[in-house]
Amino acid sequence: MQAFDGQNFSEIYTRGVSPLPRSQPVVAYNPLRDTVMLFGGMTQANPQKIGADTWEWDGSQWLAANLPPTPPARFDAHLAEDPANGDVLRFGGADALGATPATWRFAPDFPARSSAFGGACPNPLGPLALAAAPDTRPWLGDVYELLLTGLPPQPGLAVVVFGYSDQTWNGQSLPLALAGFGMPSCTLYAAAVDPFLVIHPGGSLRFPFPLPNAGWLRGFVYFNQATAFSPAYGNALGATTSNAVRTTLGAR
Numbered sequence: 001m002q003a004f005d006g007q008n009f010s011e012i013y014t015r016g017v018s019p020l021p022r023s024q025p026v027v028a029y030n031p032l033r034d035t036v037m038l039f040g041g042m043t044q045a046n047p048q049k050i051g052a053d054t055w056e057w058d059g060s061q062w063l064a065a066n067l068p069p070t071p072p073a074r075f076d077a078h079l080a081e082d083p084a085n086g087d088v089l090r091f092g093g094a095d096a097l098g099a100t101p102a103t104w105r106f107a108p109d110f111p112a113r114s115s116a117f118g119g120a121c122p123n124p125l126g127p128l129a130l131a132a133a134p135d136t137r138p139w140l141g142d143v144y145e146l147l148l149t150g151l152p153p154q155p156g157l158a159v160v161v162f163g164y165s166d167q168t169w170n171g172q173s174l175p176l177a178l179a180g181f182g183m184p185s186c187t188l189y190a191a192a193v194d195p196f197l198v199i200h201p202g203g204s205l206r207f208p209f210p211l212p213n214a215g216w217l218r219g220f221v222y223f224n225q226a227t228a229f230s231p232a233y234g235n236a237l238g239a240t241t242s243n244a245v246r247t248t249l250g251a252r
Contacts, residue, residue, distance in 0.1 A: 017062060017064050018055075018062040019038060019051075019053065019055045019062060019064075020043045020051070021043070022041035022042055022043045022051060023041055023042045023075075024041050024042050024075040024076045025038050025039060025040055025041030025051070025075070026038070026039050026040060026041070026074075026076075026077045026078060026079035026090060026093065027039075027079060028079035028080050028081060028088055029081055030056065030081070030087075030088050030106070031081055031083075031087075031088075032087055032088075032107070032108060032111070032252055033056065033058075033252050034058075035056040035057060035058045035059075035063070036056065036057045037054065037055070037056050037079060037088055037106065038054070038055040038056070038057070039051075039053070039054050039055075039071070039074070039077070039079060039090060040052060040053070040071075040073060040074045040075055040077060040093065041075050042075045048096060050073040050074065050075050050095055050096065051073055051075075052070050052071060052072060052073035052074070053065075053070075054070075054071075054106070071090060071102075071104045072095065072100075072102070073095055074090075074092075074093030074094065074095055074100070075093060075094060075095075076093055076094055077090055077091065077092050077093025077094075078090070078091045078092055078093070079091075082105075085107065085111070087105060087106055087107035087108075087111070088105070088106040088107075089103060089104070089105055089106075090103070090104045090105075090106065091103045091104075108250060108251060108252060109218075109251075110218040110219045110248075110249070110250045110251045111248070111250045112137040112138045112139045112248065112249065112250025113137075113138070113246075113247070113248040113250065114131070114132035114137065114138055114144075114245060114246070114247050114248070115245070115246050116129075116130065116131050116243050116244070116245050116246075117166075117189065117243065117244055117245075117246060118175065118187060118189040118225075118243045118244045119187070119243055120150070120240070120241065120242050120243050121178075121183060121185055121186035121187070121240045121241045121242075122185050123233045123234070123235075123240040124232060124233065124234060125150070125152055125230070125232055125233065125240075126150050127150050127242075128148070128149075128150040128151065128226060128228050128240050128241065128242040129148070129149045129150050129242055129243060130146060130147070130148050130160070130224060130225065130226045130242040130243055130244070130245050131146070131147055131149075131245060132144070132145070132146060132147070132245065132247075133145035133146060133147040133206055134147075137250065138211060138247050138248065138249050138250060139211065139249075139250050139251070139252055140211050140212065140213050140214060140215075140217055140218065140249055140250065140251050140252075141211060141212070141213030141252075142210075142211055143208050143209065143210050143211070144208075144209045144210075144211050144247070145206050145207060145208045145209070146160065146206070146207040146209070146224060146245065147204065147205075147206050147207075148160070148200075148204060148205045148206075148207065148226050148228075148242065149203070149204040150204075150242075151200050151202060151203055151204060151205060151228050152202060152228065152230040152232060153202045153203060154202050154230075155199060155200060155201050155202050156199070156200060156202070156228065156229055156230055157197070157198075157199060157200070157228070157229045158197075158198050158199075158200045158205065158226060158227065158228045158229070159195050159196065159197050159198075159226065159227045159228075160195070160196045160198070160207055160224055160225070160226045161190065161192040161193065161194065161195050161196070161224065161225055161226075161227075162193055162194040162195075162196070162222060162223070162224060163190040163191030163192055163193045163194075163222065163223045163224075163225075164191060164193065164221075164222050164223070165190070165191040165223070166189060166190050166191070166223050166244065166246065168191065169188065169190075169191035169192060169193075170191075174188060174189060174190070174191065175187045175188060175189050176188040178241065181237060182235055182236030182237030182239070183235050183236075183237050183239055183240065183241065184235060186239075186240060186241045187241065188225065188241065189223070189225055189243070189244035190223030190224065190225045190244045191223065192225070200228070211249065215251065217249050218249065218250070218251040219248060219249065219250075220248070220249045221246065221247065221248050221249075222247055223244055223245065223246055223247070224244065224245045224247065225241060225242055225243070225244040225245070226241070226242040227239050227240070227241050227242070228240055228242075
C-alpha cells in the first residue's frame with residue numbers, strides 16, 4: 001500500500017482543464033475534498049493506451065492532479081472510500097500485461113482528525129459529552145464545529161477550554177483529579193489555557209470555529225474539554241466536566 005501525494009492538495013491541482021475521453025476508468029466519491037475522483041482507464045483502443053492520470057470533479061470544473069509519485073497506469077480497477085480513515089483506496093485493475101493486486105491510497109499528508117478521550121464526570125443528570133459535530137472535520141479554511149450534549153434541560157452556563165497539552169497544566173501532570181476544586185470524581189484531561197464562555201439553551205450546543213487557511217498550521221494539535229454548571233449536579237462547585245477531544249488540523 002502506497003500513498004501518492006506529498007504536498008498540500010491546494011498546491012498540486014491544475015484547474016480549467018478536463019480529462020480525455022476514456023473507457024473503463026475508476027470513479028469514487030472523495031470525502032476528504034467533497035469531490036468525485038477519476039483515475040486511469042483506456043484513453044484510446046488502437047493502439048492501446050492506458051491512463052495513469054488522476055482527476056477530480058468539484059461540481060463545476062475538473063481538477064487535474066499532479067501527484068508524485070503517480071500510480072501505474074490501470075484500467076478496470078476499483079476505487080472506493082475508506083470510511084475508517086476518510087480517504088480513498090484504489091485496488092487492482094489491469095495493464096497491458098494483465099491484472100494486478102496493487103493497492104494505493106489517496107490521502108493528504110496532513111489529515112484532519114478529531115478523537116474523544118477520557119470520560120465524563122458522573123452526575124445525576126447524565127454524562128456531558130463533547131465531540132466533533134457530525135459531518136465536520138478540522139480542515140484549514142473550513143468551519144469546524146464541536147457538539148456538546150448532555151447539558152441540563154434548563155438554560156445555563158458552560159465553558160469550553162482550549163489547551164495545547166494533555167500531559168501537564170500549571171506544572172501538574174494530566175489527567176488531574178478535580179476533587180480539590182469541588183468536583184469529586186471529575187477529571188481534567190487537557191490543559192485549561194483559553195476558556196470560551198457561553199450561555200447554553202439546554203440539552204445541547206454547537207460551537208462553530210472558523211479555521212484559518214494557514215499552511216503553517218498543518219498538523220497542529222490542540223485539546224478541548226467542557227464544563228457545565230447547575231445546582232442539580234450536587235457537588236460543592238455545582239459543575240461537571242465532559243470527556244476531552246484531541247483535534248489535529250488538516251489540509252486538503
